[in-house]
Amino acid sequence: MSSPFDAPSSPEQPVDRDSREQYVLPLVVRIERADPPARTDALETSARAVLTLLADPRVTEDGGAWAERVLAWEDARIRKVVRRARGGEWRKAGELPGITVTGAAAEVRVFPPVPLDGWPKELAKLQVSGTDLDDPAEPAAPADGLPVLWLNPDLEMSAGKTMAQTGHAAQLAWWRLDDTRRKEWAESGFALAVRTAAPEAWAALTASGLPLVRDAGFTEIAPGSCTVVADHPALR
Template identity: 40%
Template sequence: MGAGRARPSRPAPTLGCMTAEPTALSAGERPSGPEEIPWAMQLVVLRDKHAMAREVDVCEAAARAVVGLLDDERCAPGGPWYAAVRRWVDGGRIRKLVRRADGKRWDDVQALPGVLVTQDGPDGFGPARVRALPPGPVRPLPRALAKLQVSGTSFPPERVSSSADALAIVEATPLERITSGKLAAQCAHAAQRLYETADEARRASWRADGFRVEVRWPGPDEWAARPRPVSIVDAGFTELDGPAETARALWRSEP
């Protein structure tokens, strides 16, 4: 689903699982050193055709799952995920791949280490369920992951969030056509960068709120007129035709 570049507005603090240094690489650039096999954080989303989740809920659940994983004590120094997250972040990219699963394939993924977020939808829609896994090389993959598809993941394009009181806001571009899977990755990139630039008091408040986010789609005029503290630029190697800003993030308390 590509990787992201952020432009935070304040110095980056030291986190439990990483030192949050904003990367200077664009969304698809390679780090300067050779790396034979790229690393990525894998996200698996439940796609139940009998109870489809809304696109907005999938994007919000993906953002929550990623931030929840990075905040997890297993990412702290000495924890079992610390080295993997450290390598992923230090590589200069925050690549994420969103895969879809249902039925037994979804059940099989639950045996893998990670963080699961379930976000209920309104009447008429199923819950959004996303499992974020610790970063690792994109190949070889555990069998439960390798058989899951990445491209073409779509959900009903319902875009009215039920999280209008969330502390964090992610804005999705109104200028590009993006599949639900890629959009979920871009929203997760933005939420990750917002977490990295937050001080401990802000992170503690967000943690107490379950890392909820409100995903919005501003109109083109608002998008052009109001830059945000965090901005994600995708390099355009997959769905987009060239580099494009895909998502932004801010705190609700910010103007």
Template identity: 40%
Template sequence: MQIVVHLPRAGSPEGEPPTRRALLEAVATAVGRLVDTAYADDADPAWGAAIRRYEDGWIRKVVRRARGIHWRRVQDLPGVGVEHDGAGVRALLPGPVGELPDVVRKLQVGGTEAEPDDDGGGPPPPGALAVAVNPAVTMTAGKAAAQAGHAAQLAWHAMPPARRREWAVAGCPVRVVRVTEGEWRAGLDHAAVVVRDGGLTEVTPGTTTALAWW
């Protein structure tokens, strides 16, 4: 799954770059909405087939950055867009890497960094999925966002049907929760979702990178 994030330059007419928290929440929300849309009773059959093929293998996510005309062009591709707390994201319908549209293939994977914020985003939205990222593991914002996206996708499948419907109706909101290393270790025992990364980039295989609960 290709995920494109809008990363304008500071002070540009396009706006300011998003904070790390907002970026992670927007990516996770976009992934949740994409999965929910693909599995809906009235879904486009091509969407349902694409997400099932994707989930039959590794649910790899690649986060790319765009601005200007490149950001505007990806809006025409099949997927789900989210604007959240200053972060713009588009999660694209999964497909074979060898068949990526040129407009996506040319986008940079590196440089997906974002500044942390101190306010934690305020009160969580009603019905939000809580996601925590491993505080002991160093990851770029793009990598961490992919892990939050994994957590949202796995949570959609793990939720009881009534809770899943509630989350979907609310728009699949996500609140990234900052945790200490001690809270992280405790959370491993009670979180509804534990994400273990395949280790293709930045972390070793099997690293626990994100938790989710509701």
């Protein structure tokens, strides 16, 4: 699902992000009919996939193969679109340059940003709908010290939309961390948890100063909706 949001900008240097060429970060989740992943597993894997791309040498190193495209993407609206694939579609998507990240059972492949109207044909034909997933059991409480992406308990979103939102939240947390903390997180395999916040805790989370995703409202939910808070221990 598409879920654009505005990257932070300096009040002294306002940025008209809509006037710039728009890019999108494609994510493809593998959903086989007979064995779909659990919802929380897919959400966590999507967030880790975004972080894995941001930390990849092809993005971080001068002259990296993906560095210019990521910079152009971050200079406009930070759009992410989640599509689903199975069988031959998944295999063809895997032949394109990208990174496949696995969870407990989930598989998500993230690709370097592409122009909004310039998707590779192998990805453009994949469906956005049909990403509704369920958890077979209530996820356990996250381990102490683990970064947690807290979902708004009052919003209902498809799994695909929520995967984009958790990716946004993870990216906002990444931007706030210094190099040492980024390295530590990368060395852990970007360990994190995604959980739905308790209703009584959500207001405090949104007022905490932790990274907060506000959706542009182009799909599923109202503009300005607060969707995810990224609670990384280093940011408290």
